[in-house]
Amino acid sequence: xxxxxxxxxxxxxxLADPAYADHPLREPLAQLYRQxxxxxxxxxxxxxxxxxxxxxxxxxxxxxxxxxxxxxRQVEKIAxxxxxxxSMLRELNERLEHESTHDALTGxxxxxxxxxxxxxxxxxxxxVSIALIDVDNFKRINDAFGHEAGDRALVGVAxxxxxxxxxxxxxxxxxxxxxxxxxxxxxxxxxxxxxxxxRQAVGACTLGIDGSVLRCSASFGLAQRHDxxxxxxxxxRADAALxxxxxxxxxxxxxxx
Amino acid sequence: xxxxxISGSTSTPSIECTLHPTRVHMKGDSYPENAFELYQPVLQxxxxxxxxxxxxxxxxxxxxxxxxxxxxxxxxFDTLEEAHKRGCRVAxxxxxxxxxxxxxxxxxxxxEDLTLPFHIQPQG
Numbered sequence: 001x002x003x004x005x006x007x008x009x010x011x012x013x014x015l016a017d018p019a020y021a022d023h024p025l026r027e028p029l030a031q032l033y034r035q036x037x038x039x040x041x042x043x044x045x046x047x048x049x050x051x052x053x054x055x056x057x058x059x060x061x062x063x064x065x066x067x068x069x070x071x072x073r074q075v076e077k078i079a080x081x082x083x084x085x086x087s088m089l090r091e092l093n094e095r096l097e098h099e100s101t102h103d104a105l106t107g108x109x110x111x112x113x114x115x116x117x118x119x120x121x122x123x124x125x126x127x128v129s130i131a132l133i134d135v136d137n138f139k140r141i142n143d144a145f146g147h148e149a150g151d152r153a154l155v156g157v158a159x160x161x162x163x164x165x166x167x168x169x170x171x172x173x174x175x176x177x178x179x180x181x182x183x184x185x186x187x188x189x190x191x192x193x194x195x196x197x198x199r200q201a202v203g204a205c206t207l208g209i210d211g212s213v214l215r216c217s218a219s220f221g222l223a224q225r226h227d228x229x230x231x232x233x234x235x236x237r238a239d240a241a242l243x244x245x246x247x248x249x250x251x252x253x254x255x256x257x
Numbered sequence: 258x259x260x261x262x263i264s265g266s267t268s269t270p271s272i273e274c275t276l277h278p279t280r281v282h283m284k285g286d287s288y289p290e291n292a293f294e295l296y297q298p299v300l301q302x303x304x305x306x307x308x309x310x311x312x313x314x315x316x317x318x319x320x321x322x323x324x325x326x327x328x329x330x331x332x333x334f335d336t337l338e339e340a341h342k343r344g345c346r347v348a349x350x351x352x353x354x355x356x357x358x359x360x361x362x363x364x365x366x367x368x369e370d371l372t373l374p375f376h377i378q379p380q381g
Contacts, residue, residue: 078331081366082324088359089321 103173105151106158114172114180119231121184129191129224131181132238133161133198136217136250138177149209153216156205166198188224195220195253203251219245223256258309261302269295270319274302279310284318292325296333303336312346313337318380319351320360334371341373348374355379 011033020026101113109117121128135141135157142150154177161171161179167190174180181198183191199220207214221242225234241256248254258276265271270285281303289295307313315337322330337347351367353360361377368375 074331077366077369078324078327081322081327081363084359084363084366085322085327088357088363091359 106155106173108158108162108179109170109172111172111174111180114170114174114182115231117170117172118180118182118234121182122225122229122231122234126184127186127225128234129183129186129188129222130234130238131191131195131223131253132174132221132235132242133179133181133218134242134246135177135202136219136246141214141216145209145214149207149214152209153207153214156207157202157216157218160201160205161198163198163201165194165201167194191222191224192253192255195222199251199253217251219250220253221245221256222253258302258305261298263295263298272299274299274306276306276310278314279306279312280314280316282316282318286321287319287326288321288323289326292323292329296326296329300329300333300336303333307336307340307345307347311340311344313340314347315349317349317351317364318353320354320357322363330367334367334373338371338373348376350376350378352378352380354381356381 011029014020015026015030015033101110101116102108103110118128118130135153138150138153141153154173157177158171158173158179161168161181166181167183167186168181169184170180170182172180172182181195183194186194199218202216202218205216207216219242221238221240221244223234223238223241237256241254245252245254260276261272261274263269263272265285268286269289270283270287273282274280275282281299287295303313315333319330334349337349341347349368351361351364353364361379364377368377
């Protein structure tokens, strides 16, 4: 640049020097010099404009980049929150599913789930034995000791029936003080053994209420599914056996015909 | 400028925007088919109110929000945040049922990156 600056000064002073006013090269040089100056100004202008374009493009790119990363952060936040809402719903669904298939007091399967399990086994043509169980003289417990004691008795019986020694695949609360036990793929003799063991276990349970000791017993109506038998008929036979057990004096297991 | 009331349904919250006090109250679940259509009047009401009164309280009792509602809520909060930075008096109260702590956690997610007063309060 200095070199150019220096030669520019030299040419300007030569052109201004009156000694060369009539020199034949003076006029063409002056013309060339003007053109050179014009082009220099033009070049400056182009450079300035081009620099401004570059600046604008660069700041636009960086603001686009900022906007993009802001929107990305926003989308990530939406997705994160939305995912958490979905898992909240899923947990709620699971809880509702559990509540709609289980008994709140005893935690056992409810009648709906018991019936569904039995229907599924029968639909699959599986061998199955069931027992309908009724707590003996339950009304008397309720009347004598109150509903709270009755509830505690039901919880105790439920816990006993669920004991692994009973070998049941599913224990359901069938109604007020009635329970359903399901044993799939079992020999009748084994089901009878299990039923006797559970009946004894229920009888061995005690419940302390207001200083007195409460003892429960239960009657069992046991039925093994006949080939081709449906849910209703199987349940009807078990219920009839339960009724027979009650009639025969309670606290016993009766086998359905 | 008048009050704005949108009654709720099983899939949309009840929304009440009142001038005295300057308050937006939303209660319920929000999974509308068209969240933008539902919330656009609310956003406009809020913007107008912030411009004229310069204050706004938002009381929320929202439980479930679908994705587009989450997005809109973030827009509503951004509007409040900008107003807060301009000097408007704004506040958010998000109430949740103590039996559902997850709602509080979600409100906390919304609160992140915001500097306006945002209270998450147990109820019942």
